[in-house]
Amino acid sequence: MKNTQNTTLIITLFCVINLILHLIADYNSGFHGDELLHITTGNYPAFGYMEFPPVIGWLAWIQNQFGSTSVFIHHIFAHIATLLILILIGLTIVELAGKSKAVFIALLCIMVSPGFDRSHQLFQPVVFSELFWVLSFYLLVRFVKESNNKNLFYLTVAFAFGFLTKYDIVFFIAGICSLFFFKNTQKILLSKQSWKFALIFLVIVAPNLWWQYIHSFPMFQMFSRLYETQLDKLSVSGVLGQLIIDLNPVTLLIWLPGCFFMFNNKSKATYRPLAVYITLSILFLALAKGKHYYFFSEIIFLIIFGSIWFEQTVLAWRRWLLYPVSTLFILTGLFLLPWGLMILPLNSFIRVYKLKKEENRYGIPDEYYTKSKWVKTMSAIKAVYDSLPAKEQKDCLIWGKHYSQAGAVNLFGSMYGLPKAFSYHGSFYLWAPGGKIPETVIGFTNGEATIDFFESYFNSVVAVKKVYNPYASFNKDVFQTIYICKSPKQSFDELKVLFEKRVFE
Template sequence: MSQQKATLPAIQPFAKRRQVLPSLKLKRYQLGSKEALILLTTCIALAQTLLHLVAINAYGFHEDELLYMTLGDHLAWGYIETGPLIAVIGDLSKWLFGDSLIAIRILPAICAGAIVHLTGILTIRLGGKQLAVIMACTAVAFSPAFLASGALFIPQVFDELFWLLTVYLVVCWIQKPNDTYLYELGVVVGLGILLKYTLLLYVAGILLGIAYTPSLRVLFKKKSFYFSMLIAFFIVLPHLIWQIDNNFPAFAHYRELKETQLNYMYRLDFLTQQLLVNGPAVLLWLVGIIYLFYSKKLKAYRFFGVSFLIVMAVLALLKGKPYYGFGAFPPLFVIGALCLENWLTIKNLSIKIALLSFLIIPNFMLSFISLPILQIENAAKVFAWARQHLGITFTVKWEDQKIHKINQNYADMIGWEELAQKTSALYMTLSPNEQKKTIIYTESYGIASAVSYYAKYYPLPKVVSLNGSFATWAPKNVDDKLIISFARSKPGRRLNPNILEMQHFVVNPFSRLYGMQIEISKMAVKTEFERLKSLSAEKLN
């Protein structure tokens, strides 16, 4: 990616040239130099990476991590649940590092550090010095929202990087209108859409923000802009063709998501959580968005605020999940940091230290529950204390909108290997002849993904599921005579089986799987499977 000197004609960086700290020699360059500032951003990014490394082997695989790893075993131009890029990233990660718990979380940790570093680079481009760089970078590095995103192999952390890269390239073009930046922008947007469709909303907000700014409307007169859009289109085209060929399963998945989860969420909760998820760093983005529309010197960058407001308004209206819009925060952290640095030029050092302490220390302390660092029993005690004494409940409110003992992400990381072990043990009680006629059936993508992954380590039959993309891999028919299935309470609600054997599995009360049953059933598998497959096909239409 091109790096150009910030030379914004008629738009001067508003942070004054000064040194917040005394001028000290750092080998060959001064502490206030561009090189030293880049080194500072690198150090903060590495500090966040170290936190992620502390928690990298905690608990176990998250059910979504298992899903995306499974998608990587079935590379395609599309999936029902998500865009195709996360599967490619997962496959690349397994090729580079392996498929262990630690290995699969290395790329997310690196990506999270890259977000911190790019936030610092953006701050420097806009004229920020030491104080601004520290505030903006630590706001991202230690924010509970961004720490949690970078802890798991999920699309979220990669999506946040694509959002920030999009803004960064637009800023580069504003400061030096070079067509190369627009072409790079087309590549980033195209790849970002293949990861998560939410980038489309952010890009729409950015373009509306540019249209709102008269001095930037020249962008829409440039052929290179439309060529960059064409680049993005051709990158997305194979996936679009896949969607057309498969009757747009993305829309069916959204309808199901809306019916099962989003309809039970509250718009006020969404907006409230945006104020809480970044801890004290809320000060930075609130100051940033106000200053964007107040300062004439920042007029060219008001699209930061316009895009943010559009994203939050649309997501609130659609009852989106709180983390869908996290990628819009870093640019506002940057502006807020620049504003405070500019304002604090006349203040003494103690005020600056107090401000940094306010922004950094609480979030650093929160990192012990933002990341799975504590033993799960101790984490549950912390959540209980926060609920009882501080009234904080959103951290333990799950998708069912009920309050639980621990964070949902943590519950989703516990019990999957135990599930596989005990399923395998039950399977091995069958005779060799019975084993050949047995399949696993589940309605849960988490169980299906876990069984698919752990089949490499434990004897397990083939798994069949009609949930999401598993339905596209399911056989057209089955001739097996025995079925292993799972139920939380009444076995009769699961395929109406004639149960031969049943046992409980996953005894850890902190797991979402706690209390489920494992069943071996003898039934007319073929007839029942055809009925369920027909119902699944109706959902996708």
């Protein structure tokens, strides 16, 4: 009874601290570029999008009902998901016979990791995917302990909604083959009833699969582009090194032993199937050349086992070690925290870490500077728009080369009296207008494209303003250039055909 009370208290305490830190970060930060796309999907709820499944759009639709540009409003569901992740981690540890100290260490590992802090802060599919991975693992533990139709049904539904959140859940699902080799799960998986669960999964995900089919499976085009530009360039050592840094190197003291403990624990009937399952999932993800943050959910599972190992082995030997280890985690976490959560104002962050400009920029996380970046950009576009004759203003639209640019105009533009933006990048391709292009279009892009891009589609293109961003993470983002484009060479419908195979460029 006392352990249950302590565990509940620890989980509650971590949830409160976590929420406070994220709310402070909301106050100090702007939006990550990808968030501007995700927020826009809420204006077009559907069963799928070019880059990801539909759940993010459904959540965005709810948040968009507030009609707000507030970071807090657009992070509501991310914050809820984060708290649920912490709760599920605690519940999973208890299911695996861990006690309050194991829960404390596991949640501390999550809190002191800048990688988890940042991925849990942003309105992206990542945090919701992580939620369904952790929920699925919790239900998997219960299924392994008590293999019955009820637990298998819950696990099936979790898998299905995980699929509708982010396609990487397939690496978790792929590991299910390992359960056919263990007696306590083999019987029910080979039973005549098992086809019903496969059917349930297919029924839930069918609307998204149908959407992908009628849109010629854009997810494959996206994955192909990812491998072409990013994933094929990754190395095992590079991914592992970035993973260790992002998760706070000292947490390696917990999750690395967890790799071995899950195989050697005395409770083999429960632990061994889970250990093989996790190993297979990691292997499949590694063979697919996943980015380092794709492994975050798998690391949570290792942290769960590592925290139980720490409680049952290390603390059983020397209980007092809990205090220096916790202190080490907290001190390193406090040092790294501002790199994951924007708990410091921009200027304070630069001053505290003594950052210097390199190649004309500081190179810091986007959220620290995007609030001021978009104010400057919208003001510059407004000045260009106001310079146009009234006749041209009437029909003028804005072309953002990158989806974040079009998303920013559509989120903030009404405050500046700007017209709507369109783009052919990512899911914005689906929402591009049809018919005749206005005689005058304001185009803008960062360093990933030059004037040549717009000159391909207009007879007259003039660069009229540059917006300098000294904090940019990448060189291509240091300047945004605004163009006045006139005399289009084609219609919107013809543009859509031209960009059909270039959506992710």
